[in-house]
Amino acid sequence: MPKQQYVEFHILQTVPPANLNRDDQGNPKEAFFGGVRRSRVSSQAWKRATRIEFDRHLPEADQSTRTKQIAKQLSERLKGRTGLEAEQVQRLAGALLEPLGIKAGRKAGDTAYLLYYGGGQLDRIVDLIADRATDLAAASDDDLTAAVKGLKIAEELKTSHPMGVALFGRMVADIPSLNVDAAAQVAHALSTHRVELESDYYTAVDDANESDDTGAGMIGNIGFNSATLYRYAAVGVHQLIDNIGSKDAALDAVHRFGRAFALSMPTGHITSFAHRTRPSLVAVVVRDDQPVNLVSAFERPVPATDPSGAALGVAAESAGSLAREYLRSVRQWGDEPAHAAVSHAFDGDADDDIARAFGGNLPFEEMLQRLDQTLARTWS
Known part of the structure; x- marks a missing residue:
């Protein structure tokens, strides 16, 4: 058995105009990366969304x-x-x-x-x-x-x-004995491309106004942007087993985490923007050395067209960039993963790039089942 093992989840998800995670000014959080301004959703925001989704499918006694x-x-x-x-x-x-x-x-x-x-x-x-x-x-x-x-x-x-505490850890500064080292790492989600902050100026009409009263009952502004986000998380299986004390329960938790992370969504201003979407791509990679965040695939902002000028769209270009970065990393460092699989919604050139990197396209649940089989063989 390996002394350590990591399961990585690489996700591309396109979100329409939204304000998923706001800063102290009420605008969508951003980050400067690769020389341009990017949309950002903090790891804390997506971890909380993942925790809520994760617990939603557990018996009450097992929830955190x-x-x-x-x-x-x-x-x-x-x-x-x-x-x-x-x-x-x-x-x-x-x-x-x-x-x-x-x-x-x-x-x-x-x-x-x-x-x-x-x-x-x-x-x-x-x-x-x-x-x-x-x-x-x-x-x-x-x-x-x-x-x-x-x-x-x-x-x-x-x-x-419980699985939640074992995955996300617990920090009590003045009582170190209660601390639990988190088995899951979640990165800040970043747009794969440059974004511009926009503002929605809105008015609300008072329905009880007389016909000759045309004034607004309320006016305001909400900052928003839209983006294709690269999301990344890794789970240390060895740490999870230590935290839970059961291999079977730990492997079940990895499966549940993968589903919850992929299907979760921060709910900031969700009634204003109805921004919930599904990922366009979910890739799973199992490594026995260390987790590798592939955000370097997007250090150069992704354009809406490929180098030949063909219009692929930002999401498809992002998928191709992610696949090529993964292959480059494997060649350069020789860190051949123990397992890789992918579920995605692309075709054409993007599908070819993804297949060379992660294998053939699988339905999401089948991809998780193959992950289960790989981990079961490893930890049996």
Whole structure:
């Protein structure tokens, strides 16, 4: 078995006029790359969209949440299991969490920072006291503190991580023992070409206006752009196995991550732009040395035509550029991947370039199934 292994997901996705991820001015985020201004969607924005999509297909007990309200969620679980009053379960929850040393936030009941954990982990903490919760609720503060002191509460948050926490990791600066090294890396999505910021000036009419009142009820501006984006993520299978503690569960998580990453979409201003699209290309590459982001394929901004002057379109040109960069990288560095496959929506010259790089075009689900088979053989 390899000491390490990485599964990469390379995606090209064309998005119509949209404002997926805004900056402090309310405009779409951008980056300067290859000498020109590009559209950018931050890794945080797409990771959150991926987490939401990922959890949507899991049983509730296996889902994860990132919140400051761990005390509230623990209280709700205690109340559901024990039937105690709200004040009693809040007191018990506070006592259970106190040994962790989690700092309190400004708002009563909140923690000072977002904590990422699984619902199943909270359920196991409840299990530690569920059968004697009534007696503990009646105990004095000193007796309650002494009773919970010896419980392995921290261990429940340090082990048996749900898939989400195992993939995306957890950072608690002042409690390093609760940290989880993320198995997934997600890059900022960048347009493969130059973009220009545009502005939508809009008005809203007051429907109850009299016929002679022609003024607008509201006016405003929304910044937007449109782009073909290169999206990239990598999952360290070895790290994921360590985090979850099960090879089968880890390989299942890779499959689920691939689907969630491909089908997720940040929802900024989505009701204004209805910008949800499907990727034009999803390529999967498995490497045993290190992950390789192929954004260098787009260091030179992609034009709307190929070098011969034929009009291919930005997406097709981007697909060809990605395939050629992959082949160049393999030739130059000799890092022949353990597995490569692709699902895409192109034909003609772009299809030929893609096939030389990643193999024949596969339906998306079949591509993921072949990835499953490759990983199963590797880790069996």
